[in-house]
Amino acid sequence: MNGEQDTGAALLDIAERTLQEVLPAEGERPSGLSDSVRYAVCAGGKRIRPLICLASAVAVGGRAEDAAYPAAAIELLHNYTLVHDDLPSMDNDATRRGKPSVWAKFGEANAVLAGDALQALAFGTAARAPRNAAGVVAALGRAAYGVVAGQVEDIAATGDTEFIYEHKTADLFVAAAVMGGLAGGGSDSDVARLRTFALNLGLAFQYEDDLLDGDSPYGCEKTEALVREKTEAAVSALQGLPGDASFLGRIAEKLVSRRT
C-alpha cells in the first residue's frame, strides 16, 4: 500500500465513524425518522466533501480529527439537499444511487421531514467542532443558504450557469474546506487559500460532471479548457499552506480525471 491510499482510507474511516456517532441509532424513536435519515446517509456516496474537510484541517497544520464533526456535518447537509432535490415537486427522481430515493421508499411527507431533520442534525454536529465552532457554523450557514439560492435560480431557468454552479455545487465544497481550516486552527490567510481552492475545485467538478453527462452548456472544447483552468487555480491556491496539502491536491486530481 502506498501512503496516499493509507491517508485516504484513514480519513474516510474518520468520516464514517463520526457519521455513525451523530446519526440517530437504528430504531431510535420515532423509528420512521431514524429509518429514513439513516437510509439517506448510509446508502453510499463517495464522501468527497468530508474528505475535503478533513484534509483541509491537515493542510493548515492541524489534525484530521479536529474536523471530524464539521466533516460529518457537511455530508449530512449534502445528503439533505439530495433528499429534497429528488422530491416529486422538484426533480421527481424515484431512484438515487441505484436504489429507491427517500420519497419513493418512505413517502413524500417523510422525505420532506427526513431532509429537514438532516439539515438540523448537520448544524448540531457542526456546533461540536473543538475550535472556532461559531465560525464553523457560520460557514455552514452561508453554504446552506447558498445551495438553496442556486437551486431556486436553476428552477427559475434564468440560464445564469455561473451563478447556479457557484452556489448549487461550489458552495458546499467551500464550506467543507473553510470549516476544516477553521477547526484545524488555520489563520485567516490559510482559510482564504482554502476558500479559493474549494471554489475552483467545485467549479471544475461541475464542469467535469457536464462532460461525463455529455451535456455541457459551454460546449465540449470550452468546458475541457475550463476544467483545466479551474483545477490549476485550485491546486495553485494550496501553495503556502503551513501543513501537508498533498491529500487536497490528490483529491483535486482524482475528481477531475473521472473520465479516464
Place this chain on the structure above:
Amino acid sequence: MNGEQDTGAALLDIAERTLQEVLPAEGERPSGLSDSVRYAVCAGGKRIRPLICLASAVAVGGRAEDAAYPAAAIELLHNYTLVHDDLPSMDNDATRRGKPSVWAKFGEANAVLAGDALQALAFGTAARAPRNAAGVVAALGRAAYGVVAGQVEDIAATGDTEFIYEHKTADLFVAAAVMGGLAGGGSDSDVARLRTFALNLGLAFQYEDDLLDGDSPYGCEKTEALVREKTEAAVSALQGLPGDASFLGRIAEKLVSRRT
C-alpha cells in the same frame, strides 16, 4: 402606559429589527427566494418565541440585546416549520394567517426551498450570539431535530400525545428560553430553570390551543386542569433566577388566558 407594555413593545422591537437585519433584502438575488422567505416571515405572527428568548436573557441578569440573534433565529426556525407543515404532501393548507400559504403563492418546489433556506438562515443567525454561540446553536439543533420527530410521530398517528406535544410544540419554547439564557450569560442552573419553565409553558400552550380549537384529546375538564398544572409548574420554575423574570411570568399568564 405601564411598564409591562413598555417592556413588551421594546422586546418586540428588538425581535422585528433583528429579523429585518438578517432576512435577505427585498429583491436580493435570486428574488424568487428572497420574496418567498420574506413573505413567510413578514406575514405576521405574535413572535412569542423571540419574546421568550429575549425575556430569558433578562431573567438571568443579561440584556435583552444579548439574545437578539438567537431570538430572530428561533422565529426563522418556527416559520420554516409552518411553511413545510402547510405543504400539499403534509397538511395541505392553502391559507395561513388569512393569506395564501407559501406554496399556494409561490408553488410547491419554491415552498420546500423557502423552508430549507429559513432553516439555514436560522442557524447562521444563532451562530452570531455574542456569548456561548456553540451552546446556542446546539440548543437550536436539538429543537430543530425534535420538532421534526414530533411531526413524524404525529403523521404516523401513534396516538402518543405527550411525545408529540413535547416535541412538536414544547421543543421550540425550550430552545427559545435556553438560547436566551445562554446568550444572556446565565449559569447552568439558571438555564436548567429556564428549560423547566419553557417545557411546561409549551405544554400549557398546546393544551390551551386544544381548548380553543374545541379538540382536546384528554377531554375538556382534564385539559383545563393540565393547563393550570403546567402553567403553575412553569411559573414556579422562575423562582431563584438572578435577573428580572417578571416579563417571562407575564408571557406565561397571557398565553394561557387566550380564551378570555
